[in-house]
């Protein structure tokens with residue numbers, strides 16, 4: 001019967017590849033979309049996820065979808081520096097961080113699934129309606145162009161994203177994703193490279209913020225492809241649709257005074273290829289992911305705010321952890337229990353940490369204590385406090401270098 005994965009996003013595709021890597025060839029991915037297109041804008045893959053992609057033999061291909069940032073810099077809305085830290089290899093990790101285009105990474109993973117598991121392993125045009133439980137099996141029921149189709153599998157992995165149908169059936173009272181009142185406008189633009197050309201800049205505070213990071217090095221005319229997220233409290237968006245395109249002009253206006261040395265915020269927004277609006281939403285942690293032979297993975301299990309850049313990385317970790325336990329546990333039930341024990345408490349804590357702004361708390365503190373700016377950040381936040389906020393988030397998210405560099409591999413040693 002094999003394993004049926006629902007959703008060909010980064011989580012579902014990583015799960016298929018992770019299962020293949022532990023010897024499973026009976027894996028099929030079912031996706032609602034009738035064609036896979038490289039949707040979305042930039043995301044960051046943190047060193048813990050890049051480690052997993054490396055061990056899957058995919059790091060080089062994924063790295064071609066972006067660049068490895070050297071530095072993360074936080075400034076206030078006046079451009080005054082709050083905190084700066086090296087990232088990836090520059091920070092002592094054995095693996096880089098990668099700033100990549102989400103849709104391009106999805107295409108790389110989809111190609112790898114087809115190469116490794118066969119063309120038929122990825123079936124489009126299958127929208128999950130429900131999952132029925134059987135003894136030692138589960139049946140996924142899909143709507144397709146030809147009508148309903150049922151697939152009975154030893155295990156159904158629901159990686160169907162923030163609007164997961166599988167999760168909604170188990171948690172019918174959960175309602176829509178929870179909005180915290182902030183609206184995000186995401187885009188990419190070709191603009192002059194800023195700072196060292198590999199720095200991720202976060203500017204602002206809890207009310208209004210701008211994040212920018214390059215997805216490419218500069219071309220011959222000094223222009224780089226840059227991903228950005230402009231964010232503001234109370235400004236409208238309630239539709240939870242990753243692809244909602246809006247007019248850039250009012251958003252340029254919101255940021256008209258944000259011109260810092262080397263980074264012209266209104267200029268970047270105005271140069272966007274397309275501006276996508278999205279509310280800052282997540283979902284509450286849930287007490288259980290696994291129901292018989294169906295389990296949740298990625299955003300379906302733990303949709304979280306994007307601050308901290310952890311959504312795709314955590315989905316990849318889920319995928320590798322699930323495959324590891326399925327390959328090494330004495331039974332499927334034991335494997336699913338071990339998967340959930342490893343991943344559910346960790347990601348639930350991360351949802352809460354991101355609600356408390358994760359590592360971006362330094363920007364909130366700077367604004368609370370010095371709303372009109374400061375001469376030196378250490379007049380308002382001590383060096384110890386800044387260091388502690390950055391380090392404690394990395395530990396919570398499982399990517400502190402001291403832990404990640406020495407932890408054992410999730411590639412099992414198979415007989």
Ligand SMILES: Cc1cc2nc3c(=O)[nH]c(=O)nc-3n(C[C@H](O)[C@H](O)[C@H](O)COP(=O)(O)OP(=O)(O)OC[C@H]3O[C@@H](n4cnc5c(N)ncnc54)[C@H](O)[C@@H]3O)c2cc1C
Pocket residue numbers: 006007008009010011012030031032033039040041042043102126127128129159160161162163164165186242243297298299300306311312313315
């Ligand atoms: C179109 C799109 C654009 C995105 N853009 C960004 C972005 O720009 N920045 C960012 O930080 N994050 C973005 N995300 C979210 C980000 O990819 C995820 O947070 C993260 O990668 C975790 O991935 P996931 O596989 O769990 O979920 P997702 O990436 O959301 O993938 C879920 C997959 O399941 C499919 N699906 C949904 N419902 C069903 C169903 N009923 N039956 C079958 N298949 C179903 C979806 O079409 C999708 O392919 C985007 C997601 C999508 C779907």
